[in-house]
Amino acid sequence: LIAMQSVGKTYPMGDLTVHALRGLDLTIARGELVVLLGPSGSGKTTTLNILGGLDRPTGGRVVVEGEEIARFDERRLTAYRRTKVGFVFQFFNLIPTLTALENVEFALSLTGRGSSLIRRSRELLALVSLEDRADHFPSQLSGGEQQRVAIARALANRPALLLCDEPTGNLDVETARQVLQAIRDLNRREGATVILVSHNASIAPMADRVVRLHDGSVAKIESNPHP
Amino acid sequence: LIAMQSVGKTYPMGDLTVHALRGLDLTIARGELVVLLGPSGSGKTTTLNILGGLDRPTGGRVVVEGEEIARFDERRLTAYRRTKVGFVFQFFNLIPTLTALENVEFALSLTGRGSSLIRRSRELLALVSLEDRADHFPSQLSGGEQQRVAIARALANRPALLLCDEPTGNLDVETARQVLQAIRDLNRREGATVILVSHNASIAPMADRVVRLHDGSVAKIESNPHP
Numbered sequence: 312l313i314a315m316q317s318v319g320k321t322y323p324m325g326d327l328t329v330h331a332l333r334g335l336d337l338t339i340a341r342g343e344l345v346v347l348l349g350p351s352g353s354g355k356t357t358t359l360n361i362l363g364g365l366d367r368p369t370g371g372r373v374v375v376e377g378e379e380i381a382r383f384d385e386r387r388l389t390a391y392r393r394t395k396v397g398f399v400f401q402f403f404n405l406i407p408t409l410t411a412l413e414n415v416e417f418a419l420s421l422t423g424r425g426s427s428l429i430r431r432s433r434e435l436l437a438l439v440s441l442e443d444r445a446d447h448f449p450s451q452l453s454g455g456e457q458q459r460v461a462i463a464r465a466l467a468n469r470p471a472l473l474l475c476d477e478p479t480g481n482l483d484v485e486t487a488r489q490v491l492q493a494i495r496d497l498n499r500r501e502g503a504t505v506i507l508v509s510h511n512a513s514i515a516p517m518a519d520r521v522v523r524l525h526d527g528s529v530a531k532i533e534s535n536p537h538p
Numbered sequence: 539l540i541a542m543q544s545v546g547k548t549y550p551m552g553d554l555t556v557h558a559l560r561g562l563d564l565t566i567a568r569g570e571l572v573v574l575l576g577p578s579g580s581g582k583t584t585t586l587n588i589l590g591g592l593d594r595p596t597g598g599r600v601v602v603e604g605e606e607i608a609r610f611d612e613r614r615l616t617a618y619r620r621t622k623v624g625f626v627f628q629f630f631n632l633i634p635t636l637t638a639l640e641n642v643e644f645a646l647s648l649t650g651r652g653s654s655l656i657r658r659s660r661e662l663l664a665l666v667s668l669e670d671r672a673d674h675f676p677s678q679l680s681g682g683e684q685q686r687v688a689i690a691r692a693l694a695n696r697p698a699l700l701l702c703d704e705p706t707g708n709l710d711v712e713t714a715r716q717v718l719q720a721i722r723d724l725n726r727r728e729g730a731t732v733i734l735v736s737h738n739a740s741i742a743p744m745a746d747r748v749v750r751l752h753d754g755s756v757a758k759i760e761s762n763p764h765p
């Protein structure tokens with residue numbers, strides 16, 4: 312499904328250049344659940360942003376379902392993001408002027424499912440135990456509640472590619488387990504390809520493979536025989 | 539040092555009322571290191587915000603060093619926050635128009651230490667391994683790097699009361715260990731009173747006591763004999 316070949320991302324900073332990614336090589340099969348680990352600053356968010364069409368590499372190739380997405384113009388990238396990708400951002404990116412329910416409805420409406428929009432949105436909020444926070448605005452939600460709305464929103468369109476940037480960083484063990492179960496179900500039942508960035512060591516066992524980044528490139532890949 | 543007596547915090551939401559805190563009783567001794575745990579939405583951030591003078595309870599009393607801070611006017615609360623409290627926010631609250639170094643310098647300048655401001659700021663960034671990100675703006679930093687600037691900033695004035703809301707939520711195990719060591723040092727060497735909210739189970743052993751919240755009040759308190 313995905314091939315990243317010698318991908319680079321640099322930021323010129325005066326005399327210095329920051330290499331967020333350098334010579335990153337990674338192939339991911341359709342339906343795989345990959346956990347992406349690595350120290351703070353090693354390039355995990357940058358990798359997800361490039362795969363999700365939110366950022367472009369400064370070098371290398373990124374091929375998704377046979378198409379080189381780094382070469383898409385803005386219109387095609389937007390279509391790619393809306394139809395193919397579900398994204399749980401490290402800092403949620405909820406729409407502050409919409410309630411929890413409206414944030415999920417909005418995501419659903421982007422792929423045009425008119426009828427049962429409200430019913431499906433309520434189901435998604437129930438999946439992350441937020442049915443009684445439906446009418447709260449993001450500023451009226453706890454950190455972990457905002458994170459869960461972001462997860463419900465990402466799952467809404469049953470995306471072919473689910474990208475999760477620290478989806479349990481603000482959740483207690485029990486709530487985290489619930490969320491990871493929902494992500495795993497999407498992978499197992501719908502065949503979604505999932506890339507999960509997490510510092511939570513207990514997440515690694517659920518992966519098909521664990522990819523470790525270091526200083527902007529792949530340092531190590533481990534396979535889990537029975538995830 | 540701190541006494542919270544039957545503290546309540548309610549938010550009227552149309553017909554329903556949300557009880558973020560209800561009848562919360564908690565006493566914390568000077569120099570204690572307390573870890574505050576509990577499910578997402580149980581009132582941890584609300585508790586820290588009230589102790590840090592960022593929010594007021596709707597019921598009960600909050601006494602810090604003999605003074606009822608919930609009765610302070612805005613000027614006294616601002617002075618309390620600046621001189622007594624160091625705060626690591628769940629979502630950092632960095633000043634977006636200042637670099638990492640400037641964010642730390644700004645915190646130092648609030649307590650008027652003119653000379654060696656830059657040197658001390660650089661030391662604090664080095665403490666969290668960010669010396670070569672000094673000139674990056676928050677938008678040019680990774681999630682964990684932003685979190686570390688927030689930590690450096692909170693430690694800057696060696697506060698008497700350090701309040702940390704999920705300080706390692708975006709950090710890998712190794713970086714988290716480094717940060718927790720710095721927090722522990724402030725507690726052991728400077729005698730700072732520390733209240734640490736965390737979902738990270740490995741943090742509990744470093745506490746003198748572990749306080750568990752549930753639905754806005756204290757459910758359980760455990761003492762660690764030898765933290």
Ligand SMILES: Nc1ncnc2c1ncn2[C@@H]1O[C@H](COP(=O)(O)OP(=O)(O)OP(=O)(O)O)[C@@H](O)[C@H]1O
Nearest residue numbers: 451453454455456549558578579580581582583584
């Ligand atoms: N402004 C507000 N209006 C209405 N409800 C609110 C508001 N702020 C917080 N709440 C509610 O109060 C409860 C406690 O919030 P708080 O942020 O203290 O939880 P928390 O323990 O920090 O959770 P987390 O672990 O998810 O960060 C939550 O259920 C939240 O929905």
Ligand SMILES: Nc1ncnc2c1ncn2[C@@H]1O[C@H](COP(=O)(O)OP(=O)(O)OP(=O)(O)O)[C@@H](O)[C@H]1O
Nearest residue numbers: 322331351352353354355356357678680681682683
């Ligand atoms: N706009 C930018 N300008 C300059 N440097 C940047 C910019 N964005 C990111 N960086 C740098 O690129 C590196 C990789 O960032 P990235 O956000 O991908 O890390 P990460 O692995 O997600 O880290 P974390 O675990 O802390 O979230 C970091 O060292 C960061 O400082």
Ligand SMILES: [Mg+2]
Nearest residue numbers: 356401680681
């Ligand atoms: Mg990141």
Ligand SMILES: [Mg+2]
Nearest residue numbers: 453454583628
């Ligand atoms: Mg919170």
